[in-house]
Amino acid sequence: MAPRLIKGFLTVGGWTMISRLLGFLRDILIARFLGTSAAAEAFVVAFSLPNMFRRFFAEGAFNMAFVPLYAKKLEDDPEAADAFARDAVAFMVFALTLFTVLGILFMPFLVFAMAAGFVEDTRFDLAVFYGRIAFPYILLISLAALVSGLLNSNGRFLAAAAAPALLNILFIGAMIFVVLDVFPDTPSPLDFGAALAWAVPLGGLAQLGLVWAAARRAGHRLLPRRLPRLTPDLKRLLVIAAPVALAGGVVQINLLVGRQVASQFEGAVGWLYYADRLYQLPLGVIGIAIGVVLLPELSRRVRAEDLAGQQAAYSRAAEFSLLLTLPATVAFLVVPLPVVSVLFERGAFGPDDTAATAVALMIYALGLPAFVLQKVLQPAFFAREDTRRPFYYALVSMVVNAVVAIGLARTLGFTAAALGTTLAAWAMVALLWRGARSMGAATRLDRRARGRMWRIIAASLAMGGVTWAFGLLGGGLFLGAGRELALLALIAVGAGSYLMFAQLFGAVQLGELRGAFRRQR
Numbered sequence: 001m002a003p004r005l006i007k008g009f010l011t012v013g014g015w016t017m018i019s020r021l022l023g024f025l026r027d028i029l030i031a032r033f034l035g036t037s038a039a040a041e042a043f044v045v046a047f048s049l050p051n052m053f054r055r056f057f058a059e060g061a062f063n064m065a066f067v068p069l070y071a072k073k074l075e076d077d078p079e080a081a082d083a084f085a086r087d088a089v090a091f092m093v094f095a096l097t098l099f100t101v102l103g104i105l106f107m108p109f110l111v112f113a114m115a116a117g118f119v120e121d122t123r124f125d126l127a128v129f130y131g132r133i134a135f136p137y138i139l140l141i142s143l144a145a146l147v148s149g150l151l152n153s154n155g156r157f158l159a160a161a162a163a164p165a166l167l168n169i170l171f172i173g174a175m176i177f178v179v180l181d182v183f184p185d186t187p188s189p190l191d192f193g194a195a196l197a198w199a200v201p202l203g204g205l206a207q208l209g210l211v212w213a214a215a216r217r218a219g220h221r222l223l224p225r226r227l228p229r230l231t232p233d234l235k236r237l238l239v240i241a242a243p244v245a246l247a248g249g250v251v252q253i254n255l256l257v258g259r260q261v262a263s264q265f266e267g268a269v270g271w272l273y274y275a276d277r278l279y280q281l282p283l284g285v286i287g288i289a290i291g292v293v294l295l296p297e298l299s300r301r302v303r304a305e306d307l308a309g310q311q312a313a314y315s316r317a318a319e320f321s322l323l324l325t326l327p328a329t330v331a332f333l334v335v336p337l338p339v340v341s342v343l344f345e346r347g348a349f350g351p352d353d354t355a356a357t358a359v360a361l362m363i364y365a366l367g368l369p370a371f372v373l374q375k376v377l378q379p380a381f382f383a384r385e386d387t388r389r390p391f392y393y394a395l396v397s398m399v400v401n402a403v404v405a406i407g408l409a410r411t412l413g414f415t416a417a418a419l420g421t422t423l424a425a426w427a428m429v430a431l432l433w434r435g436a437r438s439m440g441a442a443t444r445l446d447r448r449a450r451g452r453m454w455r456i457i458a459a460s461l462a463m464g465g466v467t468w469a470f471g472l473l474g475g476g477l478f479l480g481a482g483r484e485l486a487l488l489a490l491i492a493v494g495a496g497s498y499l500m501f502a503q504l505f506g507a508v509q510l511g512e513l514r515g516a517f518r519r520q521r
Helices: 003-033 040-074 078-105 106-115 122-134 135-152 158-179 189-217 232-263 267-301 307-334 337-342 350-382 389-406 414-445 447-473 483-505 509-521
Strands: none
Touching: 003 158, 003 189, 003 337, 040 078, 040 106, 040 122, 040 189, 040 232, 040 267, 040 307, 040 350, 078 106, 078 135, 078 232, 106 122, 106 232, 122 189, 135 158, 135 189, 158 189, 158 267, 232 267, 232 414, 267 307, 267 337, 267 350, 267 414, 307 337, 307 350, 307 414, 307 447, 307 483, 337 350, 337 483, 350 389, 350 414, 389 414, 414 483, 447 483
């Protein structure tokens, strides 16, 4: 694999793994203290609101348009690139401050749009209360995402990759704060919900502070020197961002549809949330690493008209993503119950919650490769400033999601929401893949990647057989004392057998991995 790419993948993926593990600890504590109570479901909806708009404004439209333009300017004139970044910061502060104020004022309407099923009970008022506390996160995290894009374009991945861990640390700290007799009476789920809501904007402030300090140390002065105005560069940015914003809006509509369907079933918002957190581990570690590193790399290759470099970057990203995604998919399909039970089943989270969450996890797992492949395919369009076709493809995926989630809700219950998400992801991948073929050889897998795909599939299936057998034989170990050790043993058996089969079938060479880690060190 290309040294620059693999180093970036490992840096971003490694820190994302740390953040996701902290996120698991956070979710274990949330399950322990809040379970699927009204406070838990209200917090999930409240936190989803700024997160939804964050993906729309930050990692979505604005950043996908900003990175290629900034990367091009960086090649010619670094000072002009930073001036462009300062203008972008000024515009974002102005626009998102106004948006944040409006969001706080109209929070009841936002909660209704997200979870209309809450209207008839206490979850609605709680979600509005928590949402107003958490919503300023959108301004802070959007600025952090913009600065992270600047750092990534300069090949500095560390601070941007480490920043998300701060939010999880603050979540964990907030719950510990409540447990340590801060409240005069025994803390209730409502106390934990309020503490988590306050941790959201504080986490955003910490993340922004970290990446801003890293950019300053690297010599970038991003504090705006003038009032926001629409410069020609910003106008170009907005023109490119508009289709991405529309596409991001379609993706968020998919999430809204799923949340609306889930809100009609008591406890379902919580079940889907916990299942989402599990499959987000490999998706975050692999998908985010691929997306963060690949877009700046492809933007440089496209500018240089380096077709061979584009194909190599695209092929290595696809190979790397499937190498790590397919075994996770198989594992979630063959042993979902032990994973969910050991991680979440305690306190307010009971056996029924485990069973429902495991079913949702299996459905999400079927879409995991598609979610990651989107991160591989989309940069090929964005690096060429082609943002229109991904928007049209997103519209099709929205229709697929709505038809499945709403149409099958009466038959399948809350699982229709998960199924709609999965099928929509595969529809998006099919359209992206078809569209990328028109770009020529630069977006086609090279011989090495094509040769390794079936080997990766074979190694993943063989690993699944070993893991299923271990889970079946040691089923009782996941129920009593020491079940955490049993889960660790299950993970070790799965990882060890996959590495063995991958080497045996030729899906990966140990020499390549050793070389990649030496370069990372």
